[in-house]
Amino acid sequence: MVTLTIDGHRVQAPPGSTILEAAKGASIRIPTLCYLPEVQAIGACRVCLVEVEGNRNLQPACVFPVSEGMVVHTNTPRVRRARKFTVEMIVSNHPMDDCLTCPRNQRCELQRLADELGIREVRFTGEKSEGRLDDLSPSIVRDQSKCILCRRCVTVCREVQGVAAISVQGRGFKTRVEPAFGQSLHDVACALCGQCILACPVGALQEKENIEEVWQAIFDPTKFVVVQDAPAVRAALGEEFGYPPGTLVTGKMLSAVRRLGFNRVFDTNFAADLTIMEEGHELLKRIKEGGVLPMITSCSPGWIKFIEHFYPELLPHLSTCKSPHQMMGALVKTYYARKTGIDPQDMVVVSVMPCTAKKFECSRPEMNGSGYKDVDYVLTTRELARMIKQAGIDFAGLEDGYYDDPLGEYSGAGTIFGATGGVMEAALRTACEVATGKTLENLEFTAVRGLEGIKEAVVPLDGLGELKVAVAHGLGNARKILEKIKNGSAGYHFIEIMACPGGCVSGGGQPLPVNNEIRELRARALYQEDRDLKLRKSHENPSIKRLYAEFLGQPLGEKSHHLLHTRYTA
Numbered sequence: 316m317v318t319l320t321i322d323g324h325r326v327q328a329p330p331g332s333t334i335l336e337a338a339k340g341a342s343i344r345i346p347t348l349c350y351l352p353e354v355q356a357i358g359a360c361r362v363c364l365v366e367v368e369g370n371r372n373l374q375p376a377c378v379f380p381v382s383e384g385m386v387v388h389t390n391t392p393r394v395r396r397a398r399k400f401t402v403e404m405i406v407s408n409h410p411m412d413d414c415l416t417c418p419r420n421q422r423c424e425l426q427r428l429a430d431e432l433g434i435r436e437v438r439f440t441g442e443k444s445e446g447r448l449d450d451l452s453p454s455i456v457r458d459q460s461k462c463i464l465c466r467r468c469v470t471v472c473r474e475v476q477g478v479a480a481i482s483v484q485g486r487g488f489k490t491r492v493e494p495a496f497g498q499s500l501h502d503v504a505c506a507l508c509g510q511c512i513l514a515c516p517v518g519a520l521q522e523k524e525n526i527e528e529v530w531q532a533i534f535d536p537t538k539f540v541v542v543q544d545a546p547a548v549r550a551a552l553g554e555e556f557g558y559p560p561g562t563l564v565t566g567k568m569l570s571a572v573r574r575l576g577f578n579r580v581f582d583t584n585f586a587a588d589l590t591i592m593e594e595g596h597e598l599l600k601r602i603k604e605g606g607v608l609p610m611i612t613s614c615s616p617g618w619i620k621f622i623e624h625f626y627p628e629l630l631p632h633l634s635t636c637k638s639p640h641q642m643m644g645a646l647v648k649t650y651y652a653r654k655t656g657i658d659p660q661d662m663v664v665v666s667v668m669p670c671t672a673k674k675f676e677c678s679r680p681e682m683n684g685s686g687y688k689d690v691d692y693v694l695t696t697r698e699l700a701r702m703i704k705q706a707g708i709d710f711a712g713l714e715d716g717y718y719d720d721p722l723g724e725y726s727g728a729g730t731i732f733g734a735t736g737g738v739m740e741a742a743l744r745t746a747c748e749v750a751t752g753k754t755l756e757n758l759e760f761t762a763v764r765g766l767e768g769i770k771e772a773v774v775p776l777d778g779l780g781e782l783k784v785a786v787a788h789g790l791g792n793a794r795k796i797l798e799k800i801k802n803g804s805a806g807y808h809f810i811e812i813m814a815c816p817g818g819c820v821s822g823g824g825q826p827l828p829v830n831n832e833i834r835e836l837r838a839r840a841l842y843q844e845d846r847d848l849k850l851r852k853s854h855e856n857p858s859i860k861r862l863y864a865e866f867l868g869q870p871l872g873e874k875s876h877h878l879l880h881t882r883y884t885a
């Protein structure tokens with residue numbers, strides 16, 4: 316350990332730590348703006364400047380390494396002046412008239428910093444840099460005028476997602492963060508994963524809101540409006556209402572959406588169970604009949620967009636299953652419409668998702684299996700919270716609500732879809748039992764859980780050989796697996812890939828902030844619910860059995876083929 320002194324306190328830190336990390340360990344908070352924990356220090360904004368004795372210039376704490384005997388001061392008049400000056404300069408080029416109408420109002424890191432540093436007036440006025448609004452993509456809006464050039468989005472997109480859709484362009488006063496040649500995100504190889512939104516400290520990156528369209532549908536007496544919510548939403552929505560990360564608020568969420576005026580409330584978890592039925596059988600069929608292996612999951616639309624842009628030659632590896640919420644949309648407008656006699660033309664399906672790419676997915680031409688747009692609108696978890704607030708609902712005071720039949724019953728396997736490794740674990744529970752005809756003794760495949768970037772497991776199939784599987788989350792890890800497939804060194808049968816690091820629990824539409832601790836807490840909530848449920852395997856879900864008996868026939872049958880499967884051709 317290295318021993319140093321910070322603000323008069325003796326502090327110990329592992330060699331190689333930065334001053335910022337050492338200070339944090341000693342409960343000394345140094346303000347930051349461009350700093351992205353768990354990814355990479357950028358050292359661009361100079362907000363974390365500190366005095367290091369023996370150094371003439373102030374030093375950025377986020378990149379300056381500790382050394383034995385070092386003496387640091389984090390709160391001197393010179394430090395405070397420098398930080399204040401830096402933030403004032405940023406604020407002077409920021410459209411402050413927009414604060415009240417900005418979706419990040421009260422959650423903006425620049426606002427918070429200006430307050431913490433006691434900035435009560437901006438001494439610098441004059442020309443502001445030009446800011447364009449890019450709202451062409453169905454998922455993400457980029458408001459250049461609010462960008463503070465911290466580069467956090469650029470770093471996440473390049474280093475974590477391995478996409479590099481946005482970069483720093485131009486110089487000096489004309490410096491901008493945007494796609495090359497000033498193109499729209501809609502026109503470049505962007506996965507629409509929204510990880511850049513989670514990284515943005517201000518309101519320069521946001522989801523494309525669909526709240527008004529959904530209100531209009533709800534208040535249109537000719538429309539029958541159905542809502543479904545993704546597994547990961549219930550593990551994070553509570554954070555928008557002051558609950559600690561990892562609090563499951565399923566019951567309150569259900570009451571809230573009913574009060575908003577939705578006519579029926581179904582569960583994407585049910586459709587996750589259905590996906591397992593279809594995908595599990597597809598895997599066993601490919602293995603038996605010599606189909607394309609490894610088969611890769613297809614429920615994460617950011618991941619689909621990534622493979623289409625960067626590895627189109629590997630598209631035959633994708634499972635042909637549509638994602639669960641799209642399956643649900645197709646079923647609502649066929650199975651449920653027929654059961655109730657409601658004209659699917661009068662139905663509006665709204666999906667509440669932790670994901671921004673799902674907004675793009677629902678508008679893809681492949682997603683009209685019912686003969687209509689299967690899912691009409693996707694709202695992020697954050698947008699649902701905004702609607703609940705707009706409606707004046709006292710979330711904490713709500714009683715627990717319930718899902719509607721016949722598309723609301725779910726197993727623990729469906730629940731864990733929301734965490735990295737969850738789809739794989741759910742699939743293994745079903746595939747192993749279907750293949751061997753025997754009941755699994757241990758349902759928990761812990762080797763595929765957790766935040767390690769790439770996880771592998773070998774699962775014995777009781778006399779029928781073994782299944783080799785892998786799980787990757789974050790598109791940078793996906794790229795590593797795809798390279799292995801290309802060079803022939805990936806001996807897997809089945810791979811789960813999710814676009815977002817941590818899986819859907821930390822999708823681009825989830826409440827802020829997101830970090831590894833929060834990822835773990837949200838995932839833990841889902842695994843706990845799985846453990847608490849009696850029903851833990853998709854193929855044992857009675858409503859799924861009824862759906863096959865009444866409507867679909869069998870997994871991979873004619874109806875499933877038409878409604879629940881597709882092929883992406885890039």
Ligand code: HC1
Binds near residue numbers: 616733
């Ligand atoms: Fe997901 Fe999925 S798990 S993709 O991450 O397969 O968004 O939560 O809804 O559709 O079920 C997201 C989550 C979600 C789908 C399911």
Ligand code: SF4
Binds near residue numbers: 455476479
């Ligand atoms: Fe990069 Fe994802 Fe943002 Fe696109 S949405 S710019 S891929 S981080």
